[in-house]
Amino acid sequence: MQIRDYHSTDEQSWLQCRVLSFMDSSYFQDVQQHRQTFARPSVELVAMEKDKIIGLIDAELNSQSMTDKQESGAMIWNLAVLPEYRQQGVAKDLWQAMRKRLLDQDIHYCELWTQEDVPANRFYQHNGFKLDTNATYLRCKIGGRELPLALSKQLNKTVYVEDMTFEAQVSEREQLQPLCGEIIETRMYTQHF
Structure with missing residues (x-):
């Protein structure tokens, strides 16, 4: 597996990966026909296996949607792994690569929103994220x-x-x-x- 930057030529494969990854989650209705773009600078990574996108992660830097406006930070908008590649460390590797990229840009804070999906919540908790009950x-x-x-x-x-x-x-x-x-x-x- 290789993790690299997202390229505009990846759009169709990225969309397919996102749709298939979200189908068994509470975000199953969040289908996009075009990949979103971000108003602010972003870090967009994909996990590749034999020229196929098997996972993705996108973070917008200093997003206007961030609740903690006191420091530089990032908002994760997408994190997805194809069902057949789960439980193999792909999401963890994507998050670690994103974290390194954020640190390289002197960003030490990240937030994200999710719903009640047990595997997603377990993943975030296991990887050092803390639930903000005041924002739930x-x-x-x-x-x-x-x-x-x-x-x-x-x-x-x-x-x-x-x-x-x-x-x-x-x-x-x-x-x-x-x-x-x-x-x-x-x-x-x-x-x-």
């Missing part, structure tokens, strides 16, 4: 339900929600359970190194 929140998805919307009153008839997602505090999970068709806990992990 719930995403509540509602669909096909009647809700007391202001629009119902204005139209003088019942309005049904086809699809709606909103954020809530983790402490509100029990209260939201009867209302939400799906509740996803979104977690932030951070690491100082």
